Amino acid sequence: MHTYITCMGGNGNAELRACHLDCLTGQLQTLIATNTGVKSPLYADIDAQGRYMYVADHMPDCDGTLGGAICAYQIEPDSGKLNYLNRRPSRGQTPCYIAVSADGRFVLTANYSNGSVAVLPIGDGGLLGEAVTSVQHEGSSITDRQTGPHAHCFRFDPGNRFALAADLGTDRVAVYRFESDTGVLSPNEPTHASTCPGAGPRHITFSADARFAYVINELDNTITVMGYDNHKGVLDPQQTIPTLPKDFGGTSWASDIHLHPNGKFLYGTNRGDGAPSSIVIYAIDPTTGKLNLIGHESTQGDFPRGFGIDPTGRILVVANQESDNVMTFTIDAQSGKLTASGHSVKVPKPVCINFAEAP
Numbered sequence: 001m002h003t004y005i006t007c008m009g010g011n012g013n014a015e016l017r018a019c020h021l022d023c024l025t026g027q028l029q030t031l032i033a034t035n036t037g038v039k040s041p042l043y044a045d046i047d048a049q050g051r052y053m054y055v056a057d058h059m060p061d062c063d064g065t066l067g068g069a070i071c072a073y074q075i076e077p078d079s080g081k082l083n084y085l086n087r088r089p090s091r092g093q094t095p096c097y098i099a100v101s102a103d104g105r106f107v108l109t110a111n112y113s114n115g116s117v118a119v120l121p122i123g124d125g126g127l128l129g130e131a132v133t134s135v136q137h138e139g140s141s142i143t144d145r146q147t148g149p150h151a152h153c154f155r156f157d158p159g160n161r162f163a164l165a166a167d168l169g170t171d172r173v174a175v176y177r178f179e180s181d182t183g184v185l186s187p188n189e190p191t192h193a194s195t196c197p198g199a200g201p202r203h204i205t206f207s208a209d210a211r212f213a214y215v216i217n218e219l220d221n222t223i224t225v226m227g228y229d230n231h232k233g234v235l236d237p238q239q240t241i242p243t244l245p246k247d248f249g250g251t252s253w254a255s256d257i258h259l260h261p262n263g264k265f266l267y268g269t270n271r272g273d274g275a276p277s278s279i280v281i282y283a284i285d286p287t288t289g290k291l292n293l294i295g296h297e298s299t300q301g302d303f304p305r306g307f308g309i310d311p312t313g314r315i316l317v318v319a320n321q322e323s324d325n326v327m328t329f330t331i332d333a334q335s336g337k338l339t340a341s342g343h344s345v346k347v348p349k350p351v352c353i354n355f356a357e358a359p
Contacts, residue, residue: 001020001021001022001023001310001311001312001355001356001357001358002018002019002020002021002031002050002075002080002355002356002357002358003018003019003020003021003028003308003310003317003353003354003355004016004017004018004019004044004046004053004080004082004353004354004355004356005017005019005319005326005345005347005350005352005353006041006042006043006044006055006306006319006350006351006352006353006354007041007347007348007349007350007351008040008041008042008321008348008349008350008351009035009040009348009349010348010349013035013348014035014038014039014040014041014348014349015033015034015035015038015347015348016033016034016035016038016041016044016053016055016073016082017030017032017033017034017345017347018030018031018032018033018034018079018080018081018082019031019080019345020080020358021310021315021317021328021355023310023312023314023315024314025341025343026315026328026329026330026341026342026343027328027341027343028317028326028328028343028344028345030345031079031080031081032079032080032081032082034073034081034082034084036084037055037057037071037073037084037087038055038057038071039057039058039059040057040058040059041055041056041057041058041071041351041352042056042057042058042094042095042096042097042351042352043055043056043095043096043097043098043306043351043352044056044098044352044354045098045099045100045107045354046075046100046354046355046356047100047104047122047126048100048102048104049104050075050077050356050357051074051075051104051126052072052073052074052075052085052100052104052122052126053072053073053075053082053354053356054070054071054072054073054098054100054107054128055070055071055073055098056068056070056090056095056096056097056098056109057069057070057071057087057095058094058095058096062087062088062089062090063087063089065089066093067089067090067091067092067093067095067111067114068089068090068092068093068094068095068111069087069088069089069090069095070087070088070089070090070095070098070107070109070120070128071084071085071086071087072084072085072086072087072122072126072127072128073085073126074125074126075356077358078358080356080358085125085126085127085128086127086128087128088120088128088129088130088131089130089131090109090111090118090131091109091111091116091118091131091134092109092111092113092114092115092116092117092118092134092151093111093112093113093114094111094112094113094114095109095110095111095112096110096111096112096152097109097110097151097152097153097154097155097203099154099155099156100122101156101160101180102156102160103160103180104122105121105122105180105183106119106120106121106122106180106183107119107120107121107122107128108154108155108156108163109154110151110152110153110154110165110166111151112150112151112152112168113150114136114148114149115136115137115138115148115149115150115151115167115169115170116134116135116136116137116149116151117134117135117137117151117154117163117165117174117176117185118131118133118134118135119131119132119133119134119163119178119183119184119185120132120183121183132182132183132184133183133184133185135176135185136149137149137151137165137167137169137170137174138170139167139169139170139172140169140170141169141170141171141197141198141200142197142198143198143200143219145168145169145200145219146168146169146170146171146198146200146219147169148169149167149169149170150167150168150169150170151165151166151167151168151169152166152167152168152201152202152203152218153165153166153201153202153203153204154166155204156178157206157210157228157230157233158206158210158230159210159230160178160180161177161178161180161230161233162175162176162177162178162188162230162233163175163176163178163185164176164204164213164235166201166202166203166204166215167201168200168201168202168218168219169200171194171195171196171197171198171199171200171201172192172193172194172195172201173192173193173194173195173201173204173213173215173226173235174187174191174192175187175188175190175191175192175193175233175234175235176188177233188232188233188234190234192235193226193234193235193236193237194237195215195217195224195237195240196217196220196222196224196240198219198220199217199219199220199222199224199240200217200218200219200220201215201216201217201218201224202215202216202217202218202254202255203215203216203255203256203257204216204257205257205258205259205266206228206259207228207259207263207284207289208259208262208263209263210228210230211227211228211230211289212225212226212227212228212289213225213226213228213235214226214257214259214266214291215257216243216254216255216256216257216268217240217254218253218254218255219253221242221243221244221252221253221254221270222240222241222242222243222254223240223241223243223254223257223266223268223282223291224237224239224240225237225238225239225240225241225289225290225291226238227289238288238289238290239290239291241282241291241293243268243270243280244270244278244280245278245296248270248272250272250273251272251273252270252271252272252273252277253270253271253273254268254269254270254271255268255269255270255271255304255305255306256268256269256304256305256306256307257269258307258308258309259309260309260313260331260333260336261309261311261312261313262313262333263284263286264283264284264286264336265281265282265283265284265294265331265336266281266282266284266291267279267280267281267282267307267309267316268280268282269299269304269305269306269307269318270296270304271303271304271305271321272302272303276298277298277299277301277302277303277304277320278296278297278298278299279296279297279298279299279304279307279316279318279329279338280293280295280296281293281294281295281296281297281336281337281338282294282336283336294335294336294337295337297329297337297338297340298340299318299320299327300318300320300325300327300340300344301318301320301322301323301325301327302320302321302322302323303320303321303322303323304318304319304320304321305319305320305321305350305351305352306318306319306350306351306352306353307319307353308353308354308355309331310355311355311357313331313333314330314331314333315328315329315330315331315341316328316329316330316331316338317329317353318353319350319351319352319353320350321349321350321351322349324346324347324348324349324350325344325345325346325347325350326344326345326347326350326353327340327341327343327344328340328341328343328344329341
């Protein structure tokens, strides 16, 4: 299994690192690092066929256009090497999320600083075209980080009919109808669902049957469970549950969220300040979609920005941004619990994990 680690770096050493992951032991072996085309990458996604990788890159301007860039790479199947293709403006400042459509024809991105979302087309050979749609969010909420919109995640629903955006600044999950032929967005009705004031929705994932959406909230360290009508694109908040241990002492910001491939377990990360960082583990009620806490596992590092679960469901890989290490954990498919594998790699400011099948 090829594993890709997006590294913000520092002092000009940002990179996209390809590793081989042993899905039985959790061992990571560095294959090659690529820094062509990226300045300060924040997030990445790979198309369903494992052919191309797209990276959200935070930069002052992209080839004369104010704001960040979306960069395209071709993946060499045997070596895992990334070959730079091109880049296009993200149509906003600080692009922090990327999602590729199931058919590999479009890329979504969320621009954090100004709170906009955009759709870029993918052409022949994986090349990116200029954005076909861009939407500026409006609004604010109650904390000092919510004086304006801050789109933090923009992704497709499982049916590829709707695109959902978690906006940390407005405490809303916006829902757009997505035209799969043209990439055009239009507001759904209703246009959004709200989280608790001051929650700060960050990332979204869906249950295996697409009946539920799970939103991890950065500012109040919670996860909100929402019922989801995948025919109408309607969200219905039903449960909000803490991500932190009851005895946690310190400051924390929840970050990433992923569903186990078997659909039974949900995982999230807590970035602690002055206290241990952790991965929270929940069991999912198959009828109601609600969460029951299983426990917490130390990330074996500081400030876990992102993580991923390999497609076999055996290994969880977490990127500890401030301790410059990527750790792996084995997953018990029956209990959902994690065990540190003892394997890791040192990388500069890792922030995002992706996987592609190796031949």
